[in-house]
Amino acid sequence: MRPALLSDTLRALISINRTSSIEGPPGGGKTTLARDVAKSMGLHYIEKHLPTMLVEDFGVPVLGAAYLTYQIPDWFPAKGSRYDDGRGGVLCMDDASQAQADIQKVLANICQARNLHGVPIADNWTVISTGNRQSDRAGANRVL
Numbered sequence: 339m340r341p342a343l344l345s346d347t348l349r350a351l352i353s354i355n356r357t358s359s360i361e362g363p364p365g366g367g368k369t370t371l372a373r374d375v376a377k378s379m380g381l382h383y384i385e386k387h388l389p390t391m392l393v394e395d396f397g398v399p400v401l402g403a404a405y406l407t408y409q410i411p412d413w414f415p416a417k418g419s420r421y422d423d424g425r426g427g428v429l430c431m432d433d434a435s436q437a438q439a440d441i442q443k444v445l446a447n448i449c450q451a452r453n454l455h456g457v458p459i460a461d462n463w464t465v466i467s468t469g470n471r472q473s474d475r476a477g478a479n480r481v482l
Contacts, residue, residue, distance in 0.1 A: 341367065341371060344360070344371060345371060345374070345375055348371070348372065348375045348466070349375055349379065351464065352375065352376070352379065352381070352428060352464050352466075355461075355462060355463065355464045356464060357449040357450075357464060357465045357466070357467075358464070358465075358466045358467075359434070359466070359467045359468075359469070360372065360466065360467070360468045360469075361435065361468075361469050361470070361471055362470070362471065363470065363471065364470050368468040368469075369385065369430060369432050369468050372428060372430045372466045372468060373385065373428075373430065375428075376427065376428035376430075380425065381425060381426050381427045381428055382415065382421055382425060382426070382427030382428070382463075383427060383428050383430065384413055384415060384421075384427065384428070384429050384430065385430040385432055386413070386429075386430070386431055386432065387432045387433055388431050388432060388433055388434050388436070388437035388441050388442075388445065389433050389436040389437050389438075389441075391437070391441055392441075393440050393441065393444065395411060396411065396414075396444045396454060396455075397409055397410050397411060397414075397454060397455050407455075408454075408455035408456070408457070410454055410455065410457050414429075414454055414457070414459075415427055415429060415459055415460045415463050416454070416457045416458065416459065416460060417457070417458045417459070417460050417461070418460075419460065421460050421463070422460035422461070424461075424462070425462070426460075426461070426462030426463055426464075427460075427462070427463050427464075428463070428464055428465075428466055429448070429459070429463060429464070429465045429466070430465075430466050430467075430468065431445050431448075431465060431466070431467040431468070432467075432468050433468065433469055433470070434467040434468065434469045435469030435470055435471075436469065436470065445465075445467060448465055449465050449467070
């Protein structure tokens with residue numbers, strides 16, 4: 339897909355909070371395009387490079403008075419957080435195809451259930467993941 343068409347497609351998908359995945363060759367501008375579209379729409383933009391993250395980067399368990407909860411990281415655009423200001427945004431999960439399986443599972447939960455450890459993502463936020471193709475031999479794993 340050409341960049342102009344992909345840009346228009348992302349705008350349409352973001353406007354309906356639809357999760358998207360962009361897969362293509364290394365250095366093709368996937369992440370830059372996602373960032374540029376979000377900024378041009380006046381949205382918040384958070385980018386996380388998944389291959390360098392640990393499962394603990396997505397929250398750590400905390401023992402409460404009666405049950406176990408998770409301390410959610412401050413970068414996650416949760417309902418009630420500083421990112422929940424009505425403006426909306428894009429959470430870009432970069433190089434998802436290079437992430438280990440346990441990180442891909444967390445990403446899948448954020449995309450499908452729209453929450454992290456039971457904490458919902460703020461309204462008007464969407465998730466875009468980017469990644470290389472396995473055929474490019476750029477370290478991409480099989481996406482779950």
